[in-house]
Amino acid sequence: MGNSSLFAFAGLWDAWKDKDGHWLQSYAIVTTEANELMAKILPRMPVILHARDYDRWLDREETERLPIDLLRPFESEEMKVYEANPKVGNVRNNGPEMLKAAEKAAVDGALPL
Known part of the structure; x- marks a missing residue:
């Protein structure tokens, strides 16, 4: 981040049992198209969430307004490389x-x- 603050990626997490009954945990970072800054390096980038959106991303009870709109490139001007x-x-x-x-x-x- 341009201001050196902490940030969070959008991710998906799950825990499940394999055929032998052992618990496995998996996690994936969600990606989107790169913003102007990152496009110079790679065509995709992790979805970086604004702090104001953390609760909405993590809300498991919300089913009417899914956070699909949060899956967008983070603003280039708020980042440094x-x-x-x-x-x-x-x-x-x-x-x-x-x-x-x-x-x-x-x-x-x-x-x-």
Whole structure:
């Protein structure tokens, strides 16, 4: 986010039992077409929810007004983009340096460029 605030993706979650009776949990992030900012990188992006829409997305009782209208690209002007630390591409890497832009990580010595 442009203001560095937290944000939430729209997702679907379910728990179910396999044929042996073991519980399995699954989750998927919902995607939509990319906004102008993200279209330079990929044609699709996760649906990012505005904080005002969290309760509506999570409401399991609402059946009349489904949140289909929330499945839209997030506004480009409310986002910022920077080159990520290339270590992000490996699931074994985990730590605060993963949150730094690639250039800053190189300056801090956390990333050899």
